[in-house]
Amino acid sequence: MTTEQTRPTETATETAAPALPRGVVPLLVVSAFVVILNETIMGVALPQLMTDLEISAARAQWLTSAFLLTMAVVIPLTGWLLQRFHVRTVFLVAMTTFSLGTLLAAVSPGFGLLVTGRVVQAVGTAIMMPLLMTTILTTVAPERRGRMMGTISIVISVAPAIGPTVSGLILQDLGWRWMFWIVLPIALTSLALGAVWVRNVTTPGRPPLDVLSVVLSAVAFAGLIYGLSSIGESAAGHIPVAPWIPVTVGAIGLVAFVARQLALRERALMDLRAFGTPAFSIAVGLVAVSMMALFGTLILLPIYLQTVLGRTTLETGLVLLPGGLTMGLLAPVVGRLFDRHGPRPLVVPGAVVASAALWAMSLLDVDTALGVVVAIHVVLSIGLALMFTPLLTSALGSLPQHLYSHGSAIVGTAQQVAGAAGTALFITVMTRRSAAELEAGLGTAAATAEGVHAALLWGGIISAVAIVVALFVRRPQALSD
Numbered sequence: 001m002t003t004e005q006t007r008p009t010e011t012a013t014e015t016a017a018p019a020l021p022r023g024v025v026p027l028l029v030v031s032a033f034v035v036i037l038n039e040t041i042m043g044v045a046l047p048q049l050m051t052d053l054e055i056s057a058a059r060a061q062w063l064t065s066a067f068l069l070t071m072a073v074v075i076p077l078t079g080w081l082l083q084r085f086h087v088r089t090v091f092l093v094a095m096t097t098f099s100l101g102t103l104l105a106a107v108s109p110g111f112g113l114l115v116t117g118r119v120v121q122a123v124g125t126a127i128m129m130p131l132l133m134t135t136i137l138t139t140v141a142p143e144r145r146g147r148m149m150g151t152i153s154i155v156i157s158v159a160p161a162i163g164p165t166v167s168g169l170i171l172q173d174l175g176w177r178w179m180f181w182i183v184l185p186i187a188l189t190s191l192a193l194g195a196v197w198v199r200n201v202t203t204p205g206r207p208p209l210d211v212l213s214v215v216l217s218a219v220a221f222a223g224l225i226y227g228l229s230s231i232g233e234s235a236a237g238h239i240p241v242a243p244w245i246p247v248t249v250g251a252i253g254l255v256a257f258v259a260r261q262l263a264l265r266e267r268a269l270m271d272l273r274a275f276g277t278p279a280f281s282i283a284v285g286l287v288a289v290s291m292m293a294l295f296g297t298l299i300l301l302p303i304y305l306q307t308v309l310g311r312t313t314l315e316t317g318l319v320l321l322p323g324g325l326t327m328g329l330l331a332p333v334v335g336r337l338f339d340r341h342g343p344r345p346l347v348v349p350g351a352v353v354a355s356a357a358l359w360a361m362s363l364l365d366v367d368t369a370l371g372v373v374v375a376i377h378v379v380l381s382i383g384l385a386l387m388f389t390p391l392l393t394s395a396l397g398s399l400p401q402h403l404y405s406h407g408s409a410i411v412g413t414a415q416q417v418a419g420a421a422g423t424a425l426f427i428t429v430m431t432r433r434s435a436a437e438l439e440a441g442l443g444t445a446a447a448t449a450e451g452v453h454a455a456l457l458w459g460g461i462i463s464a465v466a467i468v469v470a471l472f473v474r475r476p477q478a479l480s481d
Contacts, residue, residue: 024197025136025148028091031190032132032155034183035098035125039067040163040298042118045176052176053111065226066115068416070122072221075412076270077214078130082405083207088198090131095191098124102187106180117180129155130408137396137404143339146393150335153388154328160294162324164302168317213269216257221413223250228420270413271406274399280407282472283395284414286347289466290387291415292422293354293459297361297380300426300455305373307448308366319374323381330385335393342475343390350386351470355463357383362456365449387470394473430455 042049042063050060081090101120108114132152140148170178227247261268275281298320305311305319337346357380364373392411399407434451442450 024199025151027190027193027197028128028132028135029151029155031091031095031187031194032128032152033159034186034190035094035121035128036155036159037163037166038102038121038125038183039071040064040160041167041179042067045167045171045179048171048176049114053114055111059111062115063118065230067118067122067125068225068420069222070119071126072225072413072416073218074123074126075130075409075416076217076221077409078127078412079270079406079409080207080209081127082130082134082408083205084209085204087131087135088194090127091194091198092191094124094127094131095187095194096124097121098128099184099187099191102180102184106177106184108177126412129412130405133392133396133408133411134405137408138401142397145397146338146389147332147335149393149396150331150333150338150389152392153331153334153385158324158328158331160298162321164298164313165317165321165324168314172314208267210260210264210267210269213257213260213264216253216260217269220250220253220257221417223247223253224417225420226250228417228424268406270409271403272410274403274407274410277398279398279474280395282469283343283391283398284411286351286387286466286469286473287391287395287411288414288418289462289469290354290384290391291418292425293358293380293463294384294422295419296422296426296455296459297358297377299423300430300452301373301377303430303448304364304452308364308445308452309368309370309373310445311370319370320377322374323377326378326381327385327388330382331389334385334389338390338393343394343473344470344475346386346390347470347473348467350383350390351463351467352383353386354380354383355460355467358456358463359460362453362460364452364456366445390473394475425458426455429458 049055049063053060098121101117101122101124103117104120105114105117108117129152132155136148136152137145167179170182223246227243227245227250230241230243230246257270258272261270261272265271265273275284301320302313302316305316306313311319334346357376360376361380364376395411396404396407430448430451432451433454434447437447437450438444
């Protein structure tokens with residue numbers, strides 16, 4: 001029996017793929033940027049939605065929670081999808097689904113259809129990032145991957161960072177539906193151009209779909225993300241279900257899911273043999289820590305700016321904008337430096353800079369000047385920019401070709417879980433410390449400032465651990481040859 005016969009599910013990306021036409025990678029990047037932007041675009045709009053739709057804060061939060069839960073369920077499926085279908089087919093399905101969800105949200109007369117639109121949007125969003133990663137890994141030579149993965153870093157880090165800014169600018173003069181009407185023509189244009197430009201660059205196989213793995217992954221990741229996301233809400237006393245219940249169910253489901261994948265081996269829904277590559281495991285761990293810091297600060301800083309410093313939603317979005325733009329401008333530069341020097345000269349300084357910024361943020365108080373907040377956030381963004389591209393390239397570039405799609409799905413899932421965990425940690429610590437300070441007699445602004453200080457102190461501690469782990473990052477062997 002030949003090697004090829006013993007690995008039937010590895011044919012999807014095993015052969016060399018043709019080069020993509022000029023303009024396809026930028027199209028994929030823009031498409032992914034637009035869909036990922038929607039992950040954080042709703043946060044600033046929630047107060048207006050609560051008024052317009054006459055709903056409570058707990059119900060309004062489902063516009064974000066439903067989006068994240070859907071992504072958590074769909075992302076583990078993308079490894080199988082990218083092995084089973086052509087890249088062109090997957091792209092058209094992703095953008096069609098996202099466009100349909102955007103249209104439903106834009107025309108929704110009430111809360112029910114709006115949530116449905118967000119869920120449909122999330123299906124397309126969940127597919128796009130692994131599709132972009134796998135396509136670049138399949139078509140770009142190893143010596144140029146750092147530069148190309150730099151463009152992916154723009155999507156992963158900048159799109160969520162500027163989501164609040166975009167929604168703040170739109171809501172300043174327009175209603176919340178315009179957040180979807182403005183996005184819709186961009187999505188439809190990407191869909192039309194993709195139908196013309198995107199060609200098939202892989203040879204799909206016929207990997208089996210293990211239904212039990214799908215069920216277990218849905219229980220595991222949806223349970224973990226819902227439970228972690230509701231911990232902060234629990235600290236404030238507003239929860240439909242105690243967070244420990246979905247977290248426990250998710251944890252049990254995760255153990256069962258991992259056991260099932262290891263038993264299935266090459267027939268796994270998400271091939272966890274990727275973790276057998278040390279470079280992949282270390283890089284994914286550091287990506288998770290970076291996403292915890294990014295999403296934790298993205299949710300904490302707006303609270304600090306509005307509650308402690310008394311800034312408007314528009315001002316809050318503009319304060320976060322320089323950091324997001326900094327990450328976007330640095331990503332291609334960092335990618336080129338990675339191609340020349342490898343990951344360690346970038347990741348270690350990046351971890352140090354990000355940690356220093358988080359420690360500096362822990363000193364924010366009621367008298368901090370707005371310029372200081374902007375400066376520290378920019379420094380944090382520089383540190384994260386130095387880490388994202390090298391870590392993503394090292395993680396996925398260290399894998400054999402037949403694990404590219406699975407590696408992309410693992411990275412995407414890790415980002416979602418880490419983002420939820422970071423949000424839960426930061427919000428929980430902040431809420432509990434603030435409540436204690438209020439009981440002690442402090443005013444709302446001062447108590448919130450103390451809560452922010454405590455939460456970011458934990459961020460600093462976690463980031464210090466990341467510095468130590470960063471010392472073990474190595475250039476993938478495939479990129480060293």
